Each structure stands twice: as C-alpha cells, then as structure tokens.
Amino acid sequence: MSQSWEVIQEGLFHYPLDPGQKLALIANRCTGCGKAFFPRRSLCPHCFEEGVLEDISLDHRGIIYASTVVHIPSPAGIKAPYAYGYVQIPKNQIRIFALFTGADPFTFKPGQEVELVVEPVSENHQGQDIIGYKFKPIT
Ligand SMILES: [Zn+2]
Numbered sequence: 001m002s003q004s005w006e007v008i009q010e011g012l013f014h015y016p017l018d019p020g021q022k023l024a025l026i027a028n029r030c031t032g033c034g035k036a037f038f039p040r041r042s043l044c045p046h047c048f049e050e051g052v053l054e055d056i057s058l059d060h061r062g063i064i065y066a067s068t069v070v071h072i073p074s075p076a077g078i079k080a081p082y083a084y085g086y087v088q089i090p091k092n093q094i095r096i097f098a099l100f101t102g103a104d105p106f107t108f109k110p111g112q113e114v115e116l117v118v119e120p121v122s123e124n125h126q127g128q129d130i131i132g133y134k135f136k137p138i139t
Helices: none
Strands: 005-007 026-030 053-057 061-070 082-089 094-100 113-123 129-137
Touching: 061 094
Parallel strands: 005 129, 094 129
Antiparallel strands: 026 053, 061 082, 061 113, 082 094, 113 129
C-alpha cells in the first residue's frame, strides 16, 4: 500500500509517530560548544570538528520571536495570507524558522506562547497532502 501523503523534508520530525512517541522536531547539538541546530547540521560552524554533533528532540513549546504575514501564495502552494516567523525554544536555547497556524495570521505577536503541531502545509501534484511542522497558540 502506498502512502497518501509526503513530508515536506526528511529528517525534520518523526511522522507518523510510533505508539507512545512524542511529537518533536529533531535537531542536533554540538557537544563541544553546546549550540543546537535545526535543521540539523553535519558540522558545527563554531567548532569545525567532525563527530561532535548529537541528535536531540526539541521541546514542543516555544515563544514567538518574530512574525510576518505573507499576502501571496507561496511557490510551494501555501495559501495566502499565512504567517511565519521565528520561534525561540527556551528549553533548548535555539531559535527556529516556522509557519504559524491555529489563529488569524495577523494576530501572531512576539512573546506569544506557541506549541508544535504537524499538519498539511500544501498539496503535491498528485493532490496528496504535504506534511510540515507549524506552531499554534497555546490556549
Ligand atoms: Zn560547537
């Protein structure tokens, strides 16, 4: 049986989840300097040492650092208007790029608490969902 969806990019998050597995973005962290990266890097740009990066699961809760509303559909098929920006993950001391969902795109503000969700972001040429990660307000 073939699957009826695809993920936006391999290796960003586990999908679908195994029983008991928690939804999380997969980042990695340099054991040399402690810096975390998402998407994962193969080399720490600060240490330039191979083999010092270890995979980590990011905390699902974050705080919006910056938000922008886009008024034209994205080339990847995301319907406008939509909001995206940067989310700070306090627990992992990392700031990541993300789409926002779950509210009027114009209402996302810096300082707002959000949490990770995985849902369709657009469709591929076969009309199948492309699954991506987003952050939605914590209510
Ligand atoms: Zn490093």
